[in-house]
Amino acid sequence: MSPNASKLSPTPGQTVGPFFGYALPYDGGENLVPPHHRESVRLHGYVYDGDGDPIPDALLEIWQADQHGNIPRQEGSLHRDGYTFTGFGRAATDAAGHYQFSTVVPGYKDGSGKAPFIAAAVFSRGLMNKLHTRIYLPDHASRHAADPFLSSLEPEELSTVVAARAEDGSLQHDIHLQGVRETVFLAFD
Amino acid sequence: MSTETVNLSDRGEGSQDQISGEIQAKHAEYRQKLDAGASPSVQPDLDFAPYRSSILRHPTKNLRHVDPEEIELASPAFGHTDVAELESNLTIVHSGEPLGERMVVQGRLLDGEGRPVRNQLVEVWQANAAGRYIHKRDQHPAPIDPNFTGAGRCLTDDDGWYRFLTIKPGAYPWKNHRNAWRPAHIHFSVFGTAFTQRIVTQMYFPGDPLFPLDPIYNSIVDQDARDRLVANFDHNLTSPEWALGYRWDIVLTGSKSTWVEPEGDEA
Numbered sequence: 127m128s129p130n131a132s133k134l135s136p137t138p139g140q141t142v143g144p145f146f147g148y149a150l151p152y153d154g155g156e157n158l159v160p161p162h163h164r165e166s167v168r169l170h171g172y173v174y175d176g177d178g179d180p181i182p183d184a185l186l187e188i189w190q191a192d193q194h195g196n197i198p199r200q201e202g203s204l205h206r207d208g209y210t211f212t213g214f215g216r217a218a219t220d221a222a223g224h225y226q227f228s229t230v231v232p233g234y235k236d237g238s239g240k241a242p243f244i245a246a247a248v249f250s251r252g253l254m255n256k257l258h259t260r261i262y263l264p265d266h267a268s269r270h271a272a273d274p275f276l277s278s279l280e281p282e283e284l285s286t287v288v289a290a291r292a293e294d295g296s297l298q299h300d301i302h303l304q305g306v307r308e309t310v311f312l313a314f315d
Numbered sequence: 316m317s318t319e320t321v322n323l324s325d326r327g328e329g330s331q332d333q334i335s336g337e338i339q340a341k342h343a344e345y346r347q348k349l350d351a352g353a354s355p356s357v358q359p360d361l362d363f364a365p366y367r368s369s370i371l372r373h374p375t376k377n378l379r380h381v382d383p384e385e386i387e388l389a390s391p392a393f394g395h396t397d398v399a400e401l402e403s404n405l406t407i408v409h410s411g412e413p414l415g416e417r418m419v420v421q422g423r424l425l426d427g428e429g430r431p432v433r434n435q436l437v438e439v440w441q442a443n444a445a446g447r448y449i450h451k452r453d454q455h456p457a458p459i460d461p462n463f464t465g466a467g468r469c470l471t472d473d474d475g476w477y478r479f480l481t482i483k484p485g486a487y488p489w490k491n492h493r494n495a496w497r498p499a500h501i502h503f504s505v506f507g508t509a510f511t512q513r514i515v516t517q518m519y520f521p522g523d524p525l526f527p528l529d530p531i532y533n534s535i536v537d538q539d540a541r542d543r544l545v546a547n548f549d550h551n552l553t554s555p556e557w558a559l560g561y562r563w564d565i566v567l568t569g570s571k572s573t574w575v576e577p578e579g580d581e582a
Contacts, residue, residue, distance in 0.1 A: 133427065135543065137543050137564075138358050141359075148448075150440070198391070202396045312381050
């Protein structure tokens with residue numbers, strides 16, 4: 127970001143700390159669609175530190191288009207009505223460092239040639255500021271080669287931003303804050 | 316990362332002098348870079364070892380610069396389905412009044428151009444007046460206040476204003492190093508008009524003597540940027556016989572694409 131681009135200097139971020147657990151997670155936060163929904167898919171994984179140890183006090187947020195590629199404009203993420211797709215979910219990792227969401231595979235509109243993804247923000251005790259990343263879907267592998275961002279990544283980087291389809295049909299996706307399998311995190315221009 | 320470092324982070328070893336020395340060294344290093352012509356740093360350093368828990372929890376590779384895609388330039392919508400009016404009042408959650416200095420915390424949510432961000436979600440959480448969180452992981456021997464939970468929410472209004480009624484949180488000890496204390500603060504979680512603007516941060520109170528000692532506050536190596544996390548006492552926000560008042564505005568990051576997408580108000 128160019129420092130001259132805006133008139134006001136931004137408020138800096140700070141770590142989410144250890145005590146967000148009673149304030150930010152909420153009932154149904156992880157269920158963008160009910161788990162029994164016809165098109166629901168379970169997106170889950172672990173968040174790891176630089177020693178490869180799971181992080182039990184991380185928070186993940188996801189934000190995505192619906193299965194047709196439409197960006198939701200509806201409120202109601204904090205109080206799910208069970209029908210409206212708001213596109214937003216929030217889940218803390220459990221004591222084992224595991225998170226899960228119930229959502230749909232985001233669709234895409236033809237024309238762009240880009241691959242759709244689930245936008246993700248990561249927060250954790252010990253992490254000074256939020257981190258942004260993307261979760262691409264194995265369903266769209268044919269579009270990945272043509273996607274400008276994905277095709278700019280080395281193979282070992284690519285695997286950190288594409289979820290894997292597990293045998294049970296769920297989407298498995300781990301986040302590594304540090305280390306040889308460090309997730310590709312983003313800065314927006 | 317050496318095992319020694321990890322153990323250090325777990326055991327809360329090291330003196331305040333040692334931590335303060337590390338902070339000062341980091342700040343001196345930054346000022347040298349500034350003098351050499353580097354542009355000011357506006358966010359915390361992710362790699363800031365004086366905060367021991369950050370050692371294994373920061374990416375070591377540079378963040379990948381990308382143009383935000385359409386979904387990242389949009390943001391989840393929140394409304395009255397999500398947030399009830401009373402959730403902005405942290406003092407009425409229980410049957411009795413919480414202990415502590417009652418205060419209004421109020422400010423505007425703005426984009427980088429100074430335009431109000433309307434109808435967006437602001438969430439807060441904080442310790443009670445004695446410096447104790449209701450969270451089960453906070454076990455330090457300060458009293459829990461049965462009349463204070465310390466979590467609230469509101470939506471910004473048409474001019475970008477948010478407003479909470481709460482009590483002033485206390486400072487509290489933590490285990491980063493021996494005899495470590497956090498300056499009093501309120502955690503804020505805020506959404507903008509673009510998901511790229513998502514921010515979680517902490518608001519501090521003016522004149523706190525713990526500022527120079529705190530590795531979290533000082534992970535922002537730029538003094539001007541640190542100052543932007545400190546609220547101002549504002550007598551105009553006080554209520555006679557009732558509450559003190561603090562003003563704190565929040566400015567979201569402006570990626571170039573977040574303000575060329577006008578909805579009614581052209582820049």
